[in-house]
Amino acid sequence: MIEVNNLKKNYKSFQAVKNSNFRVEQGEIFGFLGPNGAGKSTTINILSTMLPPTSGTVTINGYDVVKEQNRVRESIGIIFQQNTLDEKLTAKENLMLHCKFYGISRAQRKSRIDEVLEIVDLKESIGTLVEKFSGGMQRRLEIARGLLHYPKVLFLDEPTVGLDPQTRAHVWEYILKLKEKENITMFLTTHYLDEAEISDRIAIMDHGEIIAIDTPKRLKQQLGGDIIEITTSDNEAAMKEIRENFDVVDLSLKDDVIYCKVENSDAFVSEFIKTLQTPLTGLDIRKPTLNDVFLSFTGREIRD
Amino acid sequence: MEGIIAIWQRDIIKFFRDRPRMVGSFSMPILFLVVFGIGMGGSMESLVRAGTNAENFNYTEFIFPGIVSMTLLMTSIFSSLSIIQDRDFGYMREILVSPVSRVNIAIGKMLGSASVAFLQGVMMFVLLPVLGIGIDPLSFLLLLPVMFMIACAFASLGLLVASLLNSMQGFQLVVNILVMPMIFLSGALFPLNNMPGWVSFLVTLNPVTYGVDLMKHIMIDVESLSAGVRQEMGLNLTFFGQPVTMTGEVFFLLGFTTLLILLATLSFRRANS
Structure with missing residues (x-):
């Protein structure tokens, strides 16, 4: 057309x-x-x-x-x-x-x-x-x-x-x-x-x-997985633990929140809660949105 | 064709809907009628009477066609300028993305503005009894198409100006450097005799000059006036040395309208790309 x-x-x-x-x-x-x-x-x-x-x-x-x-x-x-x-x-x-x-x-x-x-x-x-x-x-x-x-x-x-x-x-x-x-x-x-x-x-x-x-759907899949936002009493220690024990796509710390990107959030979370030694204060699972797609392709929010 | 009608119709509907504007646009011509007709009338009449021995000379008769022309000029130019508002408020886009051709858009808008001005001009004639001026029905019938033609010439000028302006900010400028001088240098309000060369040149190029003159020749029984009065009141126009005829004036105005519509269309095309 x-x-x-x-x-x-x-x-x-x-x-x-x-x-x-x-x-x-x-x-x-x-x-x-x-x-x-x-x-x-x-x-x-x-x-x-x-x-x-x-x-x-x-x-x-x-x-x-x-x-x-x-x-x-x-x-x-x-x-x-x-x-x-x-x-x-x-x-x-x-x-x-x-x-x-x-x-x-x-x-x-x-x-x-x-x-x-x-x-x-x-x-x-x-x-x-x-x-x-x-x-x-x-x-x-x-x-x-x-x-x-x-x-x-x-x-x-x-x-x-x-x-x-x-x-x-x-x-x-x-x-x-x-x-x-x-x-x-x-x-x-x-x-x-x-x-x-x-x-x-x-x-x-x-x-x-x-x-x-x-x-x-496919654009979101290209991002390579779900994002899990984690807050703990000691973020440095928690990040070290994650790096040692889990297979993550991406791991970063921003404003006291750990952003952890994994391929399958369900499997990761059930295992993660069992094994984590550092006390956990918050956990949020986010499926990628178009906003994430947009951000990853352009490096900006759409309203910037 | 249907596109031209639609664009024209929009202006007509809005004209009849907007009563306050209809009334408001009479204030200026009436003010001028009072200032020039009554204020200047007395001294003009005594001057002309003293110079030519014309006892029954009535200045208001001369000024009325001028004031109507002024109404035609101002209303048609302001109506044409409304497309700048359409551009800012978006309606222009609705028209521009439609299959109506650019030249038909210009013609439709020109006819819309001219019709609105024409209606305003015709409404001025309700003042005739108040002013104590008579007009025979035949002259009035002849006057109608002439007034519409004059309005078309002015509307096409407004259209060209609108296509060159970017915003309503330029509006006041247009009034000051275009509309007002066109009125003053046309013989609409006072006769223009013995002007310096460059002023006569402007008067000669001014389409309002011929509109006013045409209307005066139809409304006033020129033949019955003495040669002296005709000369004093600026009724013997010349176009670069040649005496101006009414047919000549009609052709001038028609040619002017055609040329400006074409220029406005080209200007819109350019602004579009």
């Missing part, structure tokens, strides 16, 4: 995107992560025809983003980071304008508007001015609008930024419902790594390059 080949984008001497290649399959949720300034926005802008690439080719739904801009624009829907609704208009007016921008025939407009409002549960608010909507309702309306022209690919650029946790959960509910119903391909960026878990595959971009691309 999306094919990116040798994509490069330079701003004067600065290389924002360096030789990127990836494919996104039909019906896939593709998570696109990276720290700020990694080249994510530039990539999305190129994919959505807002920015011409310096070199390389991008096709979406079989159309070239440079040569067949209008075909691409008809094939994609975009939910932007910031609100792009007209707040002085009603929900219906916003959707009507969108129908006209995308050349949806007069006969189909009403049924399409009803259909998308149904998906996001906003049917009752059809005649309300958007400025009277809550943040979550506005987001949902934007999602509805993005679907109005039956896009093949939906770009979701930080779709839940600035929303409270409950509304965030709701928005994702709608997005997942959509994937099930319409089998739309989704290209997603987010700062909330727990949200990226719903992706079928994840690409991590840093310094303009794609440094990892795989399923969330």
Whole structure:
């Protein structure tokens, strides 16, 4: 559905995107992560025809983003980071304008508007001015609008930024419902790594390059095991003991906590508690999260 | 085509919804009408009467078309500048990622701004009875398309300016160095006679000059005025030595609009990449 080949984008001497290649399959949720300034926005802008690439080719739904801009624009829907609704208009007016921008025939407009409002549960608010909507309702309306022209690919650029946790959960509910119903391909960026878990595959971009691309599960496996956080009355002695008696992948001490990475945490912990001589004061087992994946690939937290 | 209509429609809906703005935008023209019509009117009338023996000369008749042109200019430029706000608040992105072509976006926005300005301009005519000015229905009907055409010229100028500005910060600058001089150097508020060469040059290039002159020629029975009054009131415009005709003025304004729409489209394309 999306094919990116040798994509490069330079701003004067600065290389924002360096030789990127990836494919996104039909019906896939593709998570696109990276720290700020990694080249994510530039990539999305190129994919959505807002920015011409310096070199390389991008096709979406079989159309070239440079040569067949209008075909691409008809094939994609975009939910932007910031609100792009007209707040002085009603929900219906916003959707009507969108129908006209995308050349949806007069006969189909009403049924399409009803259909998308149904998906996001906003049917009752059809005649309300958007400025009277809550943040979550506005987001949902934007999602509805993005679907109005039956896009093949939906770009979701930080779709839940600035929303409270409950509304965030709701928005994702709608997005997942959509994937099930319409089998739309989704290209997603987010700062909330727990949200990226719903992706079928994840690409991590840093310094303009794609440094990892795989399923969330396999990315986490690549980290080589679970992390156990241990606190004891004498950390130095405990670390010595662990080194002597156990086979660990990695062992480090930070802020009075021992971080111990092992391949199988269950086996390790049952043995460890039995044999440890130094008095134990705390123990925490952490399965790797996408945050750990992110940290290990980029050396930074996503919000840095 | 549908895209042009949609962009135009958005401006129209918002115009009728925003009543306070509709009322508020009358304050400036009315102020000017009072200052120039009543304040300056008396002395202008006695000067012209003394110089030309025209007993029934009424200055307000001359200033009214000018004030309407001023309303057209200010409203269409400010409406066009609203796309800067759209850019900041995001709606522009919704339009730009849609399949509507860039030139149609520019035309749609130009027509939207021009329509809003046109409606404001037409509303000014409710003041006619208060001012004691009459207009025959035929002249009024002829005036409508002319006013719309003038508004289109000004709106396209606003569009070009908007495409060059990065933020609303430049707004005041535009008002000071563009809008105000265009009004003062057009003959809208007072006749421009015996100006130094460089000022006449600016007056000649100013599209407002021709808009105001067209409106004056339609609203005022110019033929019945004595040659002296015509000269005094600046009704004998010249374009680099050639006397200006109404047809010429129409072509100037249409050409101006087309050229600026093209420039604005190019400028938007450039800003986009």
